[in-house]
Amino acid sequence: MDSVQLETAASLTLETLEIPQIVTPPTTLVPTPKPAFRFPKDAIRTSLCASTVDAVLATVFSITTGGILLSNFLVELDASPVVFGLLSSIPMLVNLIQPLGAYLSERTTSRFRYALGIYGTSRLLWLILAIAIAIFSWGGITSQQLVVLTLLIVLATHLLGGLGCASWMSWLAIIVPRRLRGRYFGIRNSAVSLTNLICMPLAGLIVSHWDGGNIQGYGIVLLIGVIFGIVSIGCQYFKIDINPQLQNSLASISPNNTTDELVTLPTISIWKNYNFLIFLIYISLWMFAVHLSAPFFNLYMLDTLNIDVSWVTLYGSLQAGANLLMLIWWGKLADRVGNLPILIFVGILVGLTPILWLGINASQLDIWLWLPLLHILAGITWAAIDLCNNNLQLAIAPMKNQSIYFAIAAAVAGASGALGTTIGSFIAQFALWGGLLGLFALSGLLRLAALVPLFFVQEPGR
Numbered sequence: 001m002d003s004v005q006l007e008t009a010a011s012l013t014l015e016t017l018e019i020p021q022i023v024t025p026p027t028t029l030v031p032t033p034k035p036a037f038r039f040p041k042d043a044i045r046t047s048l049c050a051s052t053v054d055a056v057l058a059t060v061f062s063i064t065t066g067g068i069l070l071s072n073f074l075v076e077l078d079a080s081p082v083v084f085g086l087l088s089s090i091p092m093l094v095n096l097i098q099p100l101g102a103y104l105s106e107r108t109t110s111r112f113r114y115a116l117g118i119y120g121t122s123r124l125l126w127l128i129l130a131i132a133i134a135i136f137s138w139g140g141i142t143s144q145q146l147v148v149l150t151l152l153i154v155l156a157t158h159l160l161g162g163l164g165c166a167s168w169m170s171w172l173a174i175i176v177p178r179r180l181r182g183r184y185f186g187i188r189n190s191a192v193s194l195t196n197l198i199c200m201p202l203a204g205l206i207v208s209h210w211d212g213g214n215i216q217g218y219g220i221v222l223l224i225g226v227i228f229g230i231v232s233i234g235c236q237y238f239k240i241d242i243n244p245q246l247q248n249s250l251a252s253i254s255p256n257n258t259t260d261e262l263v264t265l266p267t268i269s270i271w272k273n274y275n276f277l278i279f280l281i282y283i284s285l286w287m288f289a290v291h292l293s294a295p296f297f298n299l300y301m302l303d304t305l306n307i308d309v310s311w312v313t314l315y316g317s318l319q320a321g322a323n324l325l326m327l328i329w330w331g332k333l334a335d336r337v338g339n340l341p342i343l344i345f346v347g348i349l350v351g352l353t354p355i356l357w358l359g360i361n362a363s364q365l366d367i368w369l370w371l372p373l374l375h376i377l378a379g380i381t382w383a384a385i386d387l388c389n390n391n392l393q394l395a396i397a398p399m400k401n402q403s404i405y406f407a408i409a410a411a412v413a414g415a416s417g418a419l420g421t422t423i424g425s426f427i428a429q430f431a432l433w434g435g436l437l438g439l440f441a442l443s444g445l446l447r448l449a450a451l452v453p454l455f456f457v458q459e460p461g462r
Helices: 041-065 067-076 081-105 111-124 126-137 143-175 178-209 214-238 244-252 266-270 274-291 296-304 309-337 339-359 364-396 402-429 432-450 452-456
Strands: none
Touching: 041 067, 041 143, 041 178, 041 214, 067 081, 067 143, 067 178, 067 214, 067 296, 067 309, 081 111, 081 143, 081 274, 081 296, 081 402, 111 126, 111 143, 111 214, 126 143, 126 214, 143 402, 178 214, 178 309, 178 364, 274 339, 274 364, 274 402, 274 432, 274 452, 296 309, 296 402, 296 432, 309 339, 309 364, 339 364, 339 432, 339 452, 364 402, 402 432, 432 452
């Protein structure tokens, strides 16, 4: 329920956009002191639409390879709380490899080809788990072997994803015009939430009502998700391709590049960027506090309260619906007042949310009223947190060697989040400090404390 996610039906005004040209031309480009090139308006529109369709199809893939469905699959295999902690910490811990991925991507000449190789391989690996589930159904492997294989696939696919994430963010940061980021990402994330709203309960129903049982049902849903994931990568072909080397060449002589960076040692200038360092402190504390408890809300419902997976997926749909309704509004508000005020105000609500779980049990009142309300509150608040954290990071990172900044932020966030999940899993496993409920209370207090560095961050352009 309480999770973090970093990504159309509205018309975007693109007639007067002027942004640096970074598509490799047929002849050698000689930069001038003030480069000012235009992307064709139609190319921008096509790229934004392709990015949105990509996000929708990738969401179907994500629903089937993580979240509630994967958690329920492991519950059916009698996995321990430590396994759930590992399941959540692996995607964050492998973010430590993002600086390497950024380094490699900056030496390529195509964001699209780099993404195709990384994410194509990553998503195809999930077919191994679908095959293993079929073998398990025939008695070929044990449940514990299937749990270990699941964790290995999660590790391998997220390692590959860590190599591609920074490059993908830098690609999107160039394509999406700065002044439209709030609105566009609001629209894009709304499409993602609508997909969650529709597909999550359908997938939950398939899993819970499959004749061969929940495990076989998950195998079928997983296979469908992989197909959607592969098709989503094809959508990236229609986005404006970016040459990272040309992007850095233009940024090095752009008047908007005021960070005094070095081309050969881009990370040196990062430690001179006070604003970025404060953001790193905030994001590390925030991710630790959030992921101390985030993986265990679904476990609490599925295992401790013994609520059926179809109910849990329904709650997830309510959260996605609330997220959908609020995203565009949060995006417009962020364009108007900035991202920092929203992060501080909504962050307080997110900090209080885990504490509200302390009185939840399996009574009819909680199942029909309080659990739906908690998920709706999570959908509203996390819509703002995800959107504004993403926009603030895009605003703070300069264009030159941009993927390096994204990679370092992701590495710091991943390491602290993984540490939080690891500590949380041991607290949950050994019933320290009140078990899961004590863990929820501790997480809530630490979330409130993590907001303090935001008061020292300056949002560019505000």
